[in-house]
Amino acid sequence: MNVQATQSPWGILSGMPLSKGHGTGNDFVLVADPDDAYRIDEETTARICDRHLGIGADGLIRAVRSRHLPEGADVLRTAPEAEWFMDYRNSDGSAVEMCGNGVRVFVHFLIDQGLVDLAEGGEILVGTRGGAKAVKREKDGYVVDMGPWELIFPDEASSRGTDSLVEADGMPVARPALSISMGNPHTVLALAHADELRGLELHRPPHVEPVPQAGSNVEFVLPSEPLVTDGIGVITMRVHERGVGETHSCGTGACAAAAAIRYWAGRGAPDDWAVQVPGGVVSVTFFAAADGVEHVLLGGPAELVASAKLS
Structure with missing residues (x-):
């Protein structure tokens, strides 16, 4: 019996490099796409995150420069330092406002990919659909100002x-x-x-x-x-x-x-x-922010466990 090669199910995403990471077991597939080259739609996200037929994850995070997305442009109007946008989707492909574990893993991924340089004690602003989030690197992980x-x-x-x-x-x-x-x-x-x-x-x-x-x-x-x-x-x-x-x-x-x-x-x-x-x-900490509104800090680890390419 002759077996013929079939076209990759990923189309133009075939060969795309990706990483797998998690924050206290909340796991993500991460893709570096600084210039918005990959159009990862809802259906493709769900296939990549499928735990039996794909890589498997609770969600997919794409690292893209904020200026390339309408939501990122909105963030830049009030937080021009937020160069990077966390384009996050749940495993069913739906776009999500914010993910506290995901944003820690996102910053860890940016550092790993050489896209940002952040020393211990340093802070970065990240664009999300829930607004700009300040993330501080600490010895054992990251602390995020989640806002009010x-x-x-x-x-x-x-x-x-x-x-x-x-x-x-x-x-x-x-x-x-x-x-x-x-x-x-x-x-x-x-x-x-x-x-x-x-x-x-x-x-x-x-x-x-x-x-x-x-x-x-x-x-x-x-x-x-x-x-x-x-x-x-x-x-x-x-x-x-x-x-x-x-x-x-x-x-x-x-x-x-x-x-x-x-x-x-x-x-x-x-x-x-x-x-x-x-x-x-x-860890979760409540504090009075400079704007007089009570904010919440979230602290915890972030780990990258694998790198791969879509077949």
Whole structure:
């Protein structure tokens, strides 16, 4: 039997160099495309991120100079130093506003590719669809100023403490939750026991009612007992990301989870939090920024694990 060679399924992307990286288990395919040469559409992103037929990842990050994209040009109007834009898509190909783990890995990738020179203690501004984000390099990773957090449904939250109900497989009844924006939408609910957290089946998207306009990532959070140790709040989290499914970590989700638990804890709750996720631990810190608005810092590691080319 003669076997004929078939054309590469990647078309003009065949031979494209890429890297694989992760932040606490939240994994990404990364592509350096400084001058916007690769047009990686929704369908191609989904194929590359497929864990059986592609490379496999929670999402794809393209490093492109901000001036080449309309969203990047918008960022440059207010943050002209943001030369590089993190063009991020979920594994289903959908474009996403921001990814806290992804932006750390993105900066690590820029350094690895020789596209930026950033020493320990140095800071860089990165363009995202959620605006410019300042990322500082530290000895054991990176710290990102994620910007302000806010309640998505403030009237309902202020009157009841919660604003929605969440149903999920493995959870016998719907639970009250709080909707938090970190530039992207999150719905956070607290659980009482570790067995509840372990028993969740997150293969299917949880049902949120009412759901934020752009959909929602859903965080299931177990506060530690005691909640605060040595001045640091400690919580454990699992997350279902819209357009992806359950992931080992979610940076914006960790920030939203800490914000919700802190909101419920009330006056006297700490500003510093350790958020334990299946892929490790990230730090979340709340602080008053120069603009007078409370911002959130996210800290954690970033690793590159492989380099390759599409066949």
